[in-house]
Amino acid sequence: MPTVELRFSAVPAHVRTARLIASTVGRRSGLDESLVDEVRLAVGEACARAVGVQQAHGVTEEVVVTFADDEGTFAVTVADHGQAEAEADLADLIDAAAGLDGTLPIGFGLAVIAGLVDDLEVTSNGDGTVVRMCWPLLVPSSSS
Amino acid sequence: MDLSLETRTEGDRTIVVVGGEIDVYTAPKLREQLIDLVSSGAYHLVVDMENVDFLDSTGLGVLVGGLKRVRAHEGSLRLVCTQERILKIFRITGLTKVFPIHASVDEAVAATE
Numbered sequence: 001m002p003t004v005e006l007r008f009s010a011v012p013a014h015v016r017t018a019r020l021i022a023s024t025v026g027r028r029s030g031l032d033e034s035l036v037d038e039v040r041l042a043v044g045e046a047c048a049r050a051v052g053v054q055q056a057h058g059v060t061e062e063v064v065v066t067f068a069d070d071e072g073t074f075a076v077t078v079a080d081h082g083q084a085e086a087e088a089d090l091a092d093l094i095d096a097a098a099g100l101d102g103t104l105p106i107g108f109g110l111a112v113i114a115g116l117v118d119d120l121e122v123t124s125n126g127d128g129t130v131v132r133m134c135w136p137l138l139v140p141s142s143s144s
Numbered sequence: 145m146d147l148s149l150e151t152r153t154e155g156d157r158t159i160v161v162v163g164g165e166i167d168v169y170t171a172p173k174l175r176e177q178l179i180d181l182v183s184s185g186a187y188h189l190v191v192d193m194e195n196v197d198f199l200d201s202t203g204l205g206v207l208v209g210g211l212k213r214v215r216a217h218e219g220s221l222r223l224v225c226t227q228e229r230i231l232k233i234f235r236i237t238g239l240t241k242v243f244p245i246h247a248s249v250d251e252a253v254a255a256t257e
Contacts, residue, residue, distance in 0.1 A: 012167075012168040012169035013169050015168050016169060019167075019198070037229045040198070041198075041200065041229075044167060044168075044200050048167065048200055048201070048202055051168060052168070108204075109200075109201045111237075112201045112233065112236060112237060115236040115237065116236060
């Protein structure tokens with residue numbers, strides 16, 4: 001069961017809110033302080049990506065983020081209703097960036113998450129994409 | 145908007161001091177600033193990121209876009225950053241190979257192209 005769920009309109013202004021909640025709930029769940037920055041960045045990237053794919057396709061549904069501390073794991077899911085981008089390799093994306101076409105492709109955010117998070121699952125179906133990220137909790141949760 | 149921008153010149157270099165959070169919401173403001181500078185003829189930029197609390201891939205995209213613009217005028221874009229949490233995202237993405245990253249503004253200004 002999620003301990004905290006956040007739904008927000010797919011606009012950039014709310015991504016910061018999601019990051020702040022990620023840090024706060026992560027700390028509350030017993031996340032090691034050294035991982036808080038990583039969680040904040042990964043959740044921010046996942047939410048920015050969700051907003052990006054929905055805006056690119058004119059989808060107005062809310063982005064849904066869940067935070068759960070289960071069995072020694074802090075799990076975050078970010079679900080969108082946009083069309084999944086093609087998988088891209090970070091090295092290819094960097095080449096594209098180095099080619100300096102001006103903007104980084106939308107798959108870049110997902111590639112950053114993959115570089116950041118060891119325990120990552122990305123599942124896409126016709127309705128959208130769910131990015132699930134997990135981090136180990138070092139101390140027993142006090143907030144469940 | 146939780147992003148601050150200040151610019152000053154030192155010789156032929158333009159220093160952009162960025163503070164706060166560069167993310168999907170605030171990055172357009174930085175993009176506009178870099179475009180304005182290049183449009184006004186500032187082709188050697190030093191972006192001081194020592195007061196940046198957060199940087200995401202959208203912000204990286206804006207910096208890459210800035211680099212593209214100054215290079216079109218044979219200019220340069222150098223970064224100043226010593227914060228490990230900001231440097232980490234440059235390392236993960238391999239952009240440490242694309243941007244010269246300096247430990248201080250003085251070092252960046254003194255660097256020759």
